[in-house]
Amino acid sequence: MRRRAATVDWSEPVLRLYLVGDTHVGAEACDEKRIERLAEIIADDPAGRVVGLGDYIEAIAPTDRRFDARELAQPIAPEHLTNPFYCQALRFCRLFEPTAGRWACVISGNHETTALSRYHFDATAVVAERMGTAYHGGADEGGWLQVRMKENGKLRNTVSVYIQHGWGGGEMRSADAGKLQRLLWRKAADVVAIAHVHRPMVFPETVEYIDRAGWEQVQTRWGVVAYPMVSKHGYIARRGGNAPAAGYAVVTIERQHDGAALIGAELRAL
Known part of the structure; x- marks a missing residue:
């Protein structure tokens, strides 16, 4: 089934897209202080919008083989055990409350997909509603964002962004780079x-x-893997994983005088 992209109509010269994913709220490893700092940075940037890439909450139930009560965020209240996924979704929204109304789109991650398929709870829909954006994406945990750069009410350029939560995980960073490069070749x-x-x-x-x-031209495309907002999960550590780097990813789109869009992406320390 064909689907339409989420859209952002932008009349200012510069737009910055902040990529948010893998926050895993509800896990003891979730770095909430880092999330709060990122939320403040976004809220203070009038040219900033957020793109949600999934795994907003941990959503690991006691029936999941990865479940370990020692890895839950502390302190643990009764409602965290009786209605854990909803509590985690609300906690995520409270952490990002300063950015409400600034979200361009969201997609689900594998943790939200599992919560929906096994336990019939749609955490992504809760996040989308409370952050003021439309639920976007499908069962493939992917979707499209179309940025329409305008000037004096006239469309000057269109920038397409393909978003995908991601899959798998190799021992080497090169495996992840290969996945991203294949997507850059497959998606226009x-x-x-x-x-x-x-x-x-x-x-x-x-x-x-x-x-x-008939002239040969070259188009530059940018591939980005977003920062997680966690330290080292226990089940990742048991597989030999390290704590990930701390920071955030930003895509900058700048409208040029001739209407062309200058696009760049960068990783920033946090």
Whole structure:
């Protein structure tokens, strides 16, 4: 089934997209102080909008083989055990409350997908409603965002962003870079952004094409893996994983005088 992209109509010269994913609220490993600092940065940026890449909450039930009560966020109240996924979703929204109304779109991660398929709780819908955006994406945990850069009410340029939560996880960073590079080749997008692997990175890739006049041209596309907002999960540590780096990822879109869009992506320390 075909689907339409989420859209952002932007009339200012610069737009910054903050990529948020893998916060895992509800896990003891979730770094809530870091989340609060990021929320303040976004709230203080009038040119900032948020793109949600999934795994907002931990959503690991006692029946899950990964469940370990020692890895739950402390202190543990009774409602955290009787209605854990809803409490985690509300906690996520409270942490990001300063950014409400600034979210461009959200997709689900594998933790939200499991919560929905096994326990019939749609955490992504709760996040979307309370953050003031439309629930977007499908069962593939992916979707599209279309940024329409305007000037004096006229459309000057369109930037396409493909978002995907991500999948798998290799021992080497090169495995994650390979996944991202394949998406850059497969998707006709200016930017491809994923999460899931907890290994932040950013790099450009180029593709060649022929313009209407028959001249060979080169398009630069950006691939980004968002930062997680966690320390070291116990079940990741048991597989030999390290604590991920701390920071956040930003995609900047700048409208040029000729109407062209200058796109860049970067990782920033936090």
